[in-house]
Amino acid sequence: MENGAPTAKSVIVAIDGPSGTGKSSTSKAVAAQLGLSYLDTGAQYRAITWWMVSNGIDLEDPTAIAAVAGKPEIISGTDPAAPTITVDGIDVAGPIRTQEVTSKVSAVSAVPEVRSRITELQRSLASGAEYGMVVEGRDIGTTVLPDADLKIFLTASPEARAARRSGELKGADIHATREALIKRDAADSSRKTSPLAKAGDAVEVDTTELTLAQVIECVVTLVEEKRAGK
Ligand SMILES: Nc1ncnc2c1ncn2[C@@H]1O[C@H](COP(=O)(O)OP(=O)(O)O)[C@@H](O)[C@H]1O
Numbered sequence: 001m002e003n004g005a006p007t008a009k010s011v012i013v014a015i016d017g018p019s020g021t022g023k024s025s026t027s028k029a030v031a032a033q034l035g036l037s038y039l040d041t042g043a044q045y046r047a048i049t050w051w052m053v054s055n056g057i058d059l060e061d062p063t064a065i066a067a068v069a070g071k072p073e074i075i076s077g078t079d080p081a082a083p084t085i086t087v088d089g090i091d092v093a094g095p096i097r098t099q100e101v102t103s104k105v106s107a108v109s110a111v112p113e114v115r116s117r118i119t120e121l122q123r124s125l126a127s128g129a130e131y132g133m134v135v136e137g138r139d140i141g142t143t144v145l146p147d148a149d150l151k152i153f154l155t156a157s158p159e160a161r162a163a164r165r166s167g168e169l170k171g172a173d174i175h176a177t178r179e180a181l182i183k184r185d186a187a188d189s190s191r192k193t194s195p196l197a198k199a200g201d202a203v204e205v206d207t208t209e210l211t212l213a214q215v216i217e218c219v220v221t222l223v224e225e226k227r228a229g230k
């Protein structure tokens with residue numbers, strides 16, 4: 001595309017929801033199946049948080065965070081088969097998943113200057129995706145891409161989400177994981193700027209009793225119905 005605009009057939013899918021509802025796994029699989037690009041916006045907020053931690057920024061001080069929000073260069077690779085994330089050329093795919101980053105990402109992502117910077121990156125990547133993109137996060141349907149062709153809001157019980165996460169963290173204490181998830185959801189849902197929320201026109205899918213394969217199939221069907229103009 002000469003001007004980087006999406007083709008007529010391109011489709012933008014926004015997938016939002018709290019932690020552990022299956023956003024990343026579902027979004028990657030749906031994008032791969034339908035030949036779309038994929039963007040993990042949580043990874044971008046984790047990346048800027050990693051940079052702040054690495055540079056000794058006082059994360060108790062929103063003004064200090066805002067002052068440097070424009071500094072790191074964050075680049076996301078959007079191939080669903082091999083998504084990547086770099087900060088100033090450093091591959092941070094591993095470091096952004098540490099407990100330290102996870103515990104600090106809500107404070108950093110609540111700062112309006114951080115959100116406007118990252119939102120701009122997200123919109124630019126989405127508009128440049130030739131066949132369209134599956135974008136997952138917390139505020140994609142409400143704020144980042146309010147005109148998305150399809151909006152999905154994934155939910156699951158705190159118990160199911162904690163069990164999934166502690167499974168990933170190789171036997172981490174399920175009660176501690178559940179408490180940490182609930183605390184992060186509360187912070188993400190109550191911040192002033194662009195909180196975690198379901199868009200009015202989003203389709204809600206409760207994944208508690210569904211397998212990952214069932215969730216993927218459900219979302220693929222919804223995208224295909226949209227494309228068919230139903
Ligand atoms: N419906 C499901 N049933 C069981 N496990 C699931 C389901 N969806 C996702 N998972 C698993 O739960 C974990 C968290 O999923 P993930 O996609 O990272 O969620 P999120 O991006 O919403 O935090 C992963 O290990 C994933 O394989």
Ligand SMILES: Nc1ccn([C@H]2C[C@H](O)[C@@H](COP(=O)(O)OP(=O)(O)O)O2)c(=O)n1
Binds near residue numbers: 018041043046106139
């Ligand atoms: N669109 C987004 C995506 C993530 N965030 C913030 C809030 C989340 O707690 C963190 C991390 O998101 P991420 O999707 O990586 O979280 P999980 O891996 O699902 O637990 O980033 C956000 O504020 N807005």
